Amino acid sequence: MEAPTNPLIDFLVGVVWLLLQTDPSIIPEYSIVFNSSEVLDQFFVTITDMEVTPGLYDVLCATTAPTLDFFKDLPSPRSYHWGVxxxxxxxxxxxxATSARGIKKRFTQYESSMALPSNVQKSLDEGYSTTHKGVLLRIPLPDPVNTPEYRMLILALEALFSFVFWTMVDKPSNYGLLHMRGWGHMDYEGLCTHTCPYEGHGLVGLPLTTEQRVVKAVRQKEHVKEYDRFRHHQLWVNDREKYNETRRKAYWKIVSTTEGRSRLNQARMTYYYKAKADDVEEKSGLRG
Incomplete structure (x- = not known):
């Protein structure tokens, strides 16, 4: 492993910031803690012992995607380190891995088939075997006071590498994040279905000020609305039949309630009387 160069840090900050700005699925806490690219950059500056796999920056800047050989040569984990x-x-x-015992402990769970991601378990059941486990980036365990923030940073970096190396399961929607994919063609298939910044994973103990809690509440409402719009748009683009069926179900769910029927009838009667009034005006010559 080697220390990250300044160009690599700039790359990671820039791409993580792009992801936070363009992915509506990421929960609001990330934009509160990392509220500017300068703040994000400062987090990297304070980690003096960060290490990355040799040649990572060159791989990320290459015009062609890395082959499996690159991933098979990734170094092994070190005890009591977090990382991707x-x-x-x-x-x-x-x-x-952002638990108290770090990446090495997580790898022992793979070796003993404990708490495996669903698609990893499915691949094992289909006859695949794990040929290598390696580390892209690691940091020493942070001070307990700063644990939530640095856990979020590692989870954001996990999301970055998941999308840049496209270790995602291919979907027609491409998660709405095809612009994050590093290259058009990969020599491998991905197994990830989502990334942790979509969840509240690891946020226990996150210290928020009163002002930040107010901002979080507002952004949480905006997040739900924006994600719903994003999800419906992706469905409309990629599966029109399912989109129409979803809309039909939503419609009948509304009108099946007493209140829903009342609103629907009121809307129909309002339209009916307005049409009648317009017709009377036109016939009596009162209009224009």
């Missing part, structure tokens, strides 16, 4: 790792099964899974 890759599981190679000829399919790829990108994860992160």
């Amino acid at each position: 790792y890759i599981i190679v099964m000829e399919k790829l899974y990108c994860g992160s």
